[in-house]
Amino acid sequence: MDTAERLDLVTRHTTEVVTEDELRTLFEESDPSAYIGYAPTGEMHIGHFTTMRKLADFLRAGVDVTVLIADLHAHLDDNKSPFDLLDARSAYYETAIEGMIEAAGADPEDVEFVRGTDFQLDEEYTLEMYRMAAETTISRTQRAASEVVRESESPNLGGLIYPLMQTLDVKALDADIAYGGVDQRGIYMLSREILPDHGGESPICLFAPLLSGLSGGKMSASDEASKVNLTDSPDEVDEKIGQAYCPAGEVEENGVLEYLEHLVFPVLDVRGESFVVERPEEYGGDLTYDSYDEVEADFVSGELHPADLKPSAASAISDVIDPVRERLADEDELLAEAYPETYGAE
Numbered sequence: 001m002d003t004a005e006r007l008d009l010v011t012r013h014t015t016e017v018v019t020e021d022e023l024r025t026l027f028e029e030s031d032p033s034a035y036i037g038y039a040p041t042g043e044m045h046i047g048h049f050t051t052m053r054k055l056a057d058f059l060r061a062g063v064d065v066t067v068l069i070a071d072l073h074a075h076l077d078d079n080k081s082p083f084d085l086l087d088a089r090s091a092y093y094e095t096a097i098e099g100m101i102e103a104a105g106a107d108p109e110d111v112e113f114v115r116g117t118d119f120q121l122d123e124e125y126t127l128e129m130y131r132m133a134a135e136t137t138i139s140r141t142q143r144a145a146s147e148v149v150r151e152s153e154s155p156n157l158g159g160l161i162y163p164l165m166q167t168l169d170v171k172a173l174d175a176d177i178a179y180g181g182v183d184q185r186g187i188y189m190l191s192r193e194i195l196p197d198h199g200g201e202s203p204i205c206l207f208a209p210l211l212s213g214l215s216g217g218k219m220s221a222s223d224e225a226s227k228v229n230l231t232d233s234p235d236e237v238d239e240k241i242g243q244a245y246c247p248a249g250e251v252e253e254n255g256v257l258e259y260l261e262h263l264v265f266p267v268l269d270v271r272g273e274s275f276v277v278e279r280p281e282e283y284g285g286d287l288t289y290d291s292y293d294e295v296e297a298d299f300v301s302g303e304l305h306p307a308d309l310k311p312s313a314a315s316a317i318s319d320v321i322d323p324v325r326e327r328l329a330d331e332d333e334l335l336a337e338a339y340p341e342t343y344g345a346e
């Protein structure tokens with residue numbers, strides 16, 4: 001694969017690359033490495049899968065990939081995960097992420113998994129964190145983290161340490177590329193600014209789009225109907241998609257279309273399959289699509305009606321998450337330990 005092909009693969013389905021020039025130089029000069037971090041908080045859902053899918057592109061483009069299970073971050077962020085659940089949630093995230101990587105057509109064995117507490121307590125890391133704290137203003141730090149860290153009326157100090165640690169992770173993991181949802185932008189822009197003063201290099205950043213929720217607007221962790229969970233059965237997926245916000249001809253904030261574009265089509269592409277919309281003969285019969293753009297064009301023109309699109313989209317989404325669901329189905333104990341309130345014994 002030449003540099004142009006590798007760049008294409010790595011940057012497709014992203015919203016922003018900071019900067020493309022740096023990325024090109026990186027590919028020309030060295031064997032690149034990328035990392036993505038997840039704070040093991042709530043249950044993983046299809047939004048995570050959309051972001052994760054890209055790891056398959058990285059691997060194919062010859063980029064070393066590290067997945068950081070940022071256990072301490074999950075606690076530092078307004079105690080989203082209680083301290084004594086960090087281990088169990090980290091184990092669950094790792095399992096779910098392995099499933100997603102596999103479902104995206106890559107081998108989880110090719111990815112390195114690291115936990116935050118494996119290295120964030122090292123002396124060198126800790127010392128640098130204090131130095132960073134001494135040199136970075138509260139307002140700059142707060143601004144950087146505002147899209148990520150939960151803000152309450154009386155915020156904890158943890159939310160300020162959080163972005164500094166995320167910055168130090170780039171260096172500790174020796175990553176050339178920091179990859180994540182575009183909500184991470186503020187933090188990594190801070191990293192680009194301050195990491196060179198702390199013995200590291202500005203990371204090249206690659207951001208994935210954040211998808212709309214199924215009820216229109218943002219996907220929300222607390223609104224069950226707004227997202228498909230990885231443990232949802234095909235019937236549940238069908239029901240959620242059936243009720244989703246998907247007005248005829250409307251592309252904006254249409255979660256169903258966004259899932260097709262960013263999750264279903266990329267995965268079908270890897271599998272060499274097409275997307276089929278089943279439609280009764282009287283309405284024109286089945287439609288077969290090989291690209292998302294064709295679906296969108298038909299949807300906008302009115303050729304493809306939401307009532308026909310939704311059941312086919314639901315079954316395609318179910319199909320894509322199926323390997324993850326199966327993997328998690330054997331992990332009752334893991335889920336019960338990680339989320340005792342949802343899955344624990346009554």
Ligand code: TYR
Pocket residue numbers: 036037038039068070073148165166167169170184
């Ligand atoms: N901020 C990321 C999230 O929102 C988690 C993360 C933590 C990412 C540390 C990278 C990192 O180094 O989940």
